[in-house]
Every structure is written in structure tokens, then in C-alpha cells.
Amino acid sequence: MDPRLLEYYNRELSYLRETGAEFATLHPKIAARLGMQGTDIADPYVERMIEAFSFLSARTQLKIDAEFPRFTQRLLEVVSPNYVTPTPSMAVVKLYPDTQEGDLAKGVTVPRDTAFVSPIPEGENTACQFRSSQDVTLWPLSIEEVRLTAAPPDMPALHRYLPPNIHVAGALRITLRTFGELTFSDLAGPARLPFYLCGEERIASHLFELLHTSAVATLAGEPGHFDGELNVNLQHPVAHEGLEPGQGLLPLAWNVFHGHNLLHEFFACPERFYFFTPTGLSAGLQKVQGNVAEIVILLNRLPPDWLIHQTDAAQFSLFCTPVINLFPRTTTRIEVTHSVTEQHLVVDRTRPLDYEVFSVQEVEGLEAETTRKMIFRPLYHTRNNDEGNHGRYFSLRREPRRSSENARRYGTRPPYTGSEVFLSLVDQHEAPYPENLRHITVTAMVTNRDLPCLIPRNGRDDLTVDAAIPVAGVGLIRPPRPPQPPLAEREMAWRLIRQLSFNYLPLADLDHRTGGQALRDLLNLFIPAHDSPQSRQVRSLPG
Known part of the structure; x- marks a missing residue:
């Protein structure tokens, strides 16, 4: 039942009573035969009749205000099915490699769509099931230390590997350690190593922006031995994760623009995008003969002091993937x-x-x-x-x-x-x-509707995995987001249909104010009506 029905019913009932009072004033003899005196109705049968009529009128008014829901629902089912379905609960999990099983030195890939199952929440009868959206390759590695610094002073020959137009003002330095007696030269890779920003959202969002907008090069090697030959990667030093069509959480229809799915997922669970992947690491890591290596991401701007002081290993995680309760x-x-x-x-x-x-x-x-x-x-x-x-x-x-x-x-x-x-x-x-x-x-x-919100969470063994993979535990490092009702409800359905014909190219040709408003109108379609923080974010866009 539509929750607005009561509001519409009271509105219709008030209108009939007020109109009845006006009718009783103009036609007192006829009103007396109906048992009407002002807004009071003495005859209980007449009162029940008016209440029943108000109920039917409210139901009719709901359908009118919905603006042909049967037509809009059928159209959106074909051209953009995710608009007419509820948004499931989403979260981010961390996989803890099990060193006692499998040969992690060669890397073990946990494929996309792997199923994870929760314990049954207290007082409930059903376990929740999640599916992953990204491949995760497990290595026998752990993060030992992370530092955000100014330009590295221990690389005197760095300028020889950089073009003259690149200025290095800061660096993110990540120290990794292998498990047991393995050395980095024993590993068959990795060429790329996705990291997840798992800390407080204020810190994670600033680090995410810093790394994806300011990274100019990456290199890897043995700590304290960067004064010799360096393997510097300048081609796309830091990559995004989760933006490709094969890495989405929501189902992707063949005829739907993938960017709409990304917007839908962002406003449903923004933290699912807090990944960054340093690339071009394998050559430098293969030269490390010990069990400790350092990855350095060079930045073209100096991070603020507060961010430098609050950046440590607790803000970063390996072997993470977004999951969806679907x-x-x-x-x-x-x-x-x-x-x-x-x-x-x-x-x-x-x-x-x-x-x-x-x-x-x-x-x-x-x-x-x-x-x-x-x-x-x-x-x-x-x-x-x-x-x-x-x-x-x-x-x-x-x-x-x-x-x-x-x-x-x-x-x-x-x-x-x-x-x-x-x-x-x-x-x-x-x-x-x-x-x-x-x-x-x-x-x-x-x-599982809203059951994921009731899952007890410790970040270490919150979920179990069905497949036979070398995992000691699966932890929810970001709690499940509450599910949301379908985007295409009532008049919002027509707004979603209108944006399907939106031409993206003219945005660059429009003036600052018109283009900014067009972008805000598009983004507002994906924001739940009650979500004021995200609405404020969209309103803050310039233009």
C-alpha cells in the first residue's frame, strides 16, 4: 500500500466536509434532510458514505499523480531495468589469505561473482548472501608501514628518469612484507596491486583524490636501496578499480549506458570506489631479494600537513572487493x-x-x-x-x-x-x-531486504566463502549500506525517462551556468529523496 494514501484520504475528507459546510449554508433544507449541519454530520450512514467516497477519491488521485505508472514502468523495464528495481544492500569485504593452503607465491585469483554467506543475525532465521564484483588476486603479502611524505630525499638520481615537465612535491610510500620465508623474487608478479582505502571516510576521500589526481610515477624496490638504478613507471601510474563494465555491482543490460550504473552505485554506496592500483611494479619487485619491499607513488603536489600526520598503515588494505546482496x-x-x-x-x-x-x-x-x-x-x-x-x-x-x-x-x-x-x-x-x-x-x-544491516561485524570473519579458495576469513571492512526502494517511483519515473534522451556532448558547449545546472539535474535523479548530504554535494557543484 502506498504510504501517501492516508495523506490523500485526509485531504479528500477535509475537502468534502468543508464543501459540505458550504452546501449546508447555501441549502439548509436539503442539508437537513442529509443530516448535515456545518462540518458535523449527524447521520452515521452519510458520514460512512463520505468516508468511503474519500477513500476511493484518494486512490484515484494517487493514480493520477503517478502519471500513468503502467506505461512508465513498462518502458523503463526495457530501456533501463535497474530504475524499476530496488537497490540492494552493498558493502566492501577484505579477504585474509590462508598461508596453509594453496600456492600463494603464484597468486590465487578469487573470481568475480564469488558467493559469500553471513551467519544468521540474532533473532532472525535467514543468512544473507553476497556476490563480489571484482577479481581479487591473493598474494602472501601484508602492509607493514605507510607514510605520506614530501619529495623523497633518498633518490638522488630520480630526476634522470623523469621528463623535465614533471615536478615531484610529495610521495606515498608503502612498505610490504611477505609471509614466512618467501622473498619478493620468489613471487610470480604482481604487476599491479590494488589497494583499498579502508579508514575514516574523511581521510579516505582526501587520499583518493590526491592519488588519482596527483600521481605522476610509480616505482618499487628494496627499502634504503633507491640510490642505484630505478624502474620508474610513467604510463598511467595509478589506475582506478571498479569503473569497467565487468566490475559493476548492479546488473548491466546490453542497451544501457554503463555510466548510469556507476552513478547509481556511487549514490548507493560511495565507499565501494575507494580503490587505487599502482601499476608497473613487477620489474622493481623482482629485484628485491629479501622479504621487505617498498612501493613509492610520486606526487606532483605536497599533501596538507593534517593528512600527512593521519596517514598510516591502518588506512590501507589489500585483497578487498565490493559485494552486493543479490x-x-x-x-x-x-x-x-x-x-x-x-x-x-x-x-x-x-x-x-x-x-x-x-x-x-x-x-x-x-x-x-x-x-x-x-x-x-x-x-x-x-x-x-x-x-x-x-x-x-x-x-x-x-x-x-x-x-x-x-x-x-x-x-x-x-x-x-x-x-x-x-x-x-x-x-x-x-x-x-x-x-x-x-x-x-x-x-x-x-x-535479503534489510537483513544485511543486522549482520554482526568484527572485520575479520564476518562472512564465509562457498568456493574452495585459500582464505582464512572474510571481513566486512565497510558495513552494509541499507537497501533503497526503486528510483522510478511516481513522478520521478518521467524524469528518468526524459534523461534517457539526454545528449552528453553539448555540456562542454553550454555556458557555465546552464551546463552546471544540466549536470546537477542528471545527478539528482540518482539521489534518494531523504539523503540530504548527497543532495548538498550535488548542489555544491559550480555553475
């Missing part, structure tokens, strides 16, 4: 009857509040007479009169879930209520599917 699941088998044209999708009928349908991947029906399996495809995703599919489609409708009485009274769960999805089996004309079915099975991408 995973495939087959729903409970649904019996099909002719009396019902719309099926309520429930992932688990014993725990309906623990799962929310994000999207439907496949619908499989079983014919009643022959037990023949039939596949239904998404409506509007295939061509009309599709002979290969024989006119079998499904359409979805999503509506907000109503809070239970206990949740409203006792606040037993966080305020996110989520949504419910209803599925209709139709032909190519969106008429009810005519053939007789026994039951259907739905394969969907689902979330």
Missing part, C-alpha cells in the same frame, strides 16, 4: 488457477520478509494435460508474433509492501519495508494466457 534463487512452486490472473511471487513462504524479488530471469510452466514444460519470456523483450516462443510471455507489477502490525508497533526491523512483485502470464497482446497450466516455477534474482 543472488539467484528459485521461488516456491506456484499453483495456477483460472480464477487468478496475477500471481504473487514469494521466494520462501515460511520467511516472506527475508527475501525480495529484484528481477525475474525465467518463468517455466507445466502444462496440466501433458506435463509439457513451457518457457515464458519477458513481455516487450521479444518481437511480436515470435514463432519460437509461441506467444508465451510474462509481465510484472511491483508495489510497496505494507508493514506488519508488529513491525509498526514494536519496530522489530529497520524502516525499509521493500516491495512485492506480482506476475501475470500473457500472450503477445497482453491478454491472459489461454492454455491450462498446472503450476509455474520462477527463477529470479533476489535480495
Whole structure:
């Protein structure tokens, strides 16, 4: 039920009572027969009738204000499906390598889409499941020390390796140590080593900006031995992580601009981007014969004093990846009857509040007479009169879930209520599917609603991994962000549709004020209505 219905109902009821008082003043004889005197109504039946009319009027007004939700939802399902689905909970995890298993000297890659499972939160019945968005290569390495300094004085010959136009004013120096008796020359790499800024957000955001805007070169070697030949990398010394289409958290449709997904993820979980990757390290690390090496990132500006003093090893982590509470699941088998044209999708009928349908991947029906399996495809995703599919489609409708009485009274769960999805089996004309079915099975991408916010966290062994990989523990170094309702709600759906035709090239040609306002309008589409800090960030953009 839409939470605005009560507001609309009270508005309609007030209007009818005020109009009734005016009518009673102008026509007292007729009003007396209706039992109306001013704003008071003596006849309880008339009062009930007015209240019922107010309820129906409020429902109608909601549909009018939504501006044809059936049309906008269907259109956005095709051109940008992530706008009409809830935003799942997102977090960042750290993987702790297990030195007792596997040959870490060659690097062990934990692939994207690896599943991580949480313990069952206290008082609940369901464990949460997460999926990773990036490949993580495990090495037998740990961070021993990190310093942010001025230009390094222990590299007297550095100027010979740098072009004259590059000025070095500062440096980030990261000291690494191998596990056990391994030396860096024993390792088969690494050519690039992603780091995550895991500290306080104020420090992490300043370090992120400093490294990605001021890095001019990287080099690696043995600490205290930078007075000889150096292996300096000038080509893209620091790379971003998480910006490629294959590193996203949200599903990417083939016809959707990837930049919109990045904006969606940024406003849902900005800390998932706090990565930086020094590149061109392998040549320098291979020359280190001991078990301690130093990576130096040269900067063209001097960091502020407060940042220098607060930068240490606790602000950095290795072997991290963003994760999202989104995973495939087959729903409970649904019996099909002719009396019902719309099926309520429930992932688990014993725990309906623990799962929310994000999207439907496949619908499989079983014919009643022959037990023949039939596949239904998404409506509007295939061509009309599709002979290969024989006119079998499904359409979805999503509506907000109503809070239970206990949740409203006792606040037993966080305020996110989520949504419910209803599925209709139709032909190519969106008429009810005519053939007789026994039951259907739905394969969907689902979330655990707000359960991730209840996971106990110590940063070391908060999650377990299903795959056989040499990991001693998986810690949530950034807590799960609360899920959010769909972006395309009510009038916001039309604003999202309008921006789909937005031409990005003229921004550079527009004047300062017009271009700045166009950019702010685009960014505001991805900000939850209640999120004032992010709104202030967008408003602070110049122009």
C-alpha cells in the first residue's frame, strides 16, 4: 500500500466536509434532510458514505499523480531495468589469505561473482548472501608501514628518469612484507596491486583524490636501496578499480549506458570506489631479494600537513572487493488457477520478509494435460508474433509492501519495508494466457531486504566463502549500506525517462551556468529523496 494514501484520504475528507459546510449554508433544507449541519454530520450512514467516497477519491488521485505508472514502468523495464528495481544492500569485504593452503607465491585469483554467506543475525532465521564484483588476486603479502611524505630525499638520481615537465612535491610510500620465508623474487608478479582505502571516510576521500589526481610515477624496490638504478613507471601510474563494465555491482543490460550504473552505485554506496592500483611494479619487485619491499607513488603536489600526520598503515588494505546482496534463487512452486490472473511471487513462504524479488530471469510452466514444460519470456523483450516462443510471455507489477502490525508497533526491523512483485502470464497482446497450466516455477534474482544491516561485524570473519579458495576469513571492512526502494517511483519515473534522451556532448558547449545546472539535474535523479548530504554535494557543484 502506498504510504501517501492516508495523506490523500485526509485531504479528500477535509475537502468534502468543508464543501459540505458550504452546501449546508447555501441549502439548509436539503442539508437537513442529509443530516448535515456545518462540518458535523449527524447521520452515521452519510458520514460512512463520505468516508468511503474519500477513500476511493484518494486512490484515484494517487493514480493520477503517478502519471500513468503502467506505461512508465513498462518502458523503463526495457530501456533501463535497474530504475524499476530496488537497490540492494552493498558493502566492501577484505579477504585474509590462508598461508596453509594453496600456492600463494603464484597468486590465487578469487573470481568475480564469488558467493559469500553471513551467519544468521540474532533473532532472525535467514543468512544473507553476497556476490563480489571484482577479481581479487591473493598474494602472501601484508602492509607493514605507510607514510605520506614530501619529495623523497633518498633518490638522488630520480630526476634522470623523469621528463623535465614533471615536478615531484610529495610521495606515498608503502612498505610490504611477505609471509614466512618467501622473498619478493620468489613471487610470480604482481604487476599491479590494488589497494583499498579502508579508514575514516574523511581521510579516505582526501587520499583518493590526491592519488588519482596527483600521481605522476610509480616505482618499487628494496627499502634504503633507491640510490642505484630505478624502474620508474610513467604510463598511467595509478589506475582506478571498479569503473569497467565487468566490475559493476548492479546488473548491466546490453542497451544501457554503463555510466548510469556507476552513478547509481556511487549514490548507493560511495565507499565501494575507494580503490587505487599502482601499476608497473613487477620489474622493481623482482629485484628485491629479501622479504621487505617498498612501493613509492610520486606526487606532483605536497599533501596538507593534517593528512600527512593521519596517514598510516591502518588506512590501507589489500585483497578487498565490493559485494552486493543479490543472488539467484528459485521461488516456491506456484499453483495456477483460472480464477487468478496475477500471481504473487514469494521466494520462501515460511520467511516472506527475508527475501525480495529484484528481477525475474525465467518463468517455466507445466502444462496440466501433458506435463509439457513451457518457457515464458519477458513481455516487450521479444518481437511480436515470435514463432519460437509461441506467444508465451510474462509481465510484472511491483508495489510497496505494507508493514506488519508488529513491525509498526514494536519496530522489530529497520524502516525499509521493500516491495512485492506480482506476475501475470500473457500472450503477445497482453491478454491472459489461454492454455491450462498446472503450476509455474520462477527463477529470479533476489535480495535479503534489510537483513544485511543486522549482520554482526568484527572485520575479520564476518562472512564465509562457498568456493574452495585459500582464505582464512572474510571481513566486512565497510558495513552494509541499507537497501533503497526503486528510483522510478511516481513522478520521478518521467524524469528518468526524459534523461534517457539526454545528449552528453553539448555540456562542454553550454555556458557555465546552464551546463552546471544540466549536470546537477542528471545527478539528482540518482539521489534518494531523504539523503540530504548527497543532495548538498550535488548542489555544491559550480555553475
